[in-house]
Amino acid sequence: MGERDGVDARADAAGRGRPALVIFDCDGVLVDSEPISLACLTAGLNRIGVPIDLETVRARFAGTSMVSIMEHIARDYRIDAPEGFVAEVKAETLRAFDAELRAMAGAAETIAALDLPICVASSSDPVRLRHSLGLTGLLPLFEGRVFSSVEVRRGKPFPDLFLHAAARMETAPDACLVVEDSVPGVTAARAAGMRVIGFTGGGHWGHDPAGADLSAAGAERVVSDYAALARLILAG
Helix, strand or coil: CCHHHHHHHHHHHHHCCCCCEEEECCECCCECCHHHHHHHHHHHHHHCCCCCCHHHHHHHHCCCCHHHHHHHHHHHHCCCCCCCHHHHHHHHHHHHHHHHCCECCCHHHHHHHCCCCEEEEECCCHHHHHHHHHHCCCHHHHCCCEEEHHHCCCCCCCCHHHHHHHHHCCCCHHHEEEEECCHHHHHHHHHCCCEEEEECCCHHHCCCCCCHHHHHHCCCEEECCHHHHHHHHHHC
């Protein structure tokens, strides 16, 4: 398919009401990583004296970059992490992924069957993204179309990452559909002028599978499995 054909296909998809581009978050959407990474982060923060529990970490930091998390800790808890802390937590998280990480049920099959352009836009750094997607067998579905918050000045909840992904994929923001599992992610997608579906299939959403927080943040629909997600994407 030539470049002109690709542009025509994207325009036609948008004209039918279907998205011209589907942007997937990674953690909590493609891979069930959040229970693992949030537990590692909580343990690390406790070690340096931050009085915070797992539920608070989930509520405040799911879907947020480590840069933003550490700024929050310094500001609200008056604790500066020691040198090497972030690298240590990241290494512990990757080791835990090696033992425990799984792709979301139905993700690979559903995504492989989509006849729409797709990409990933995640708060995770590129090393973690490649590790997670490679470990779960999802990387070939997105190779060359994986975008990290380190590529933009501001991470979620700001719109920068989604706008960057849309620009790289040569798609207008209002023709994009984002799949997100976190309030910062939904907020960022809406700020970018994109439609967004909330996803609560990850283990960290056991407290609220209906995703009331995601709906309140601006998700037009909330689903908890890939079969329902596929129906919404293809219905437009």
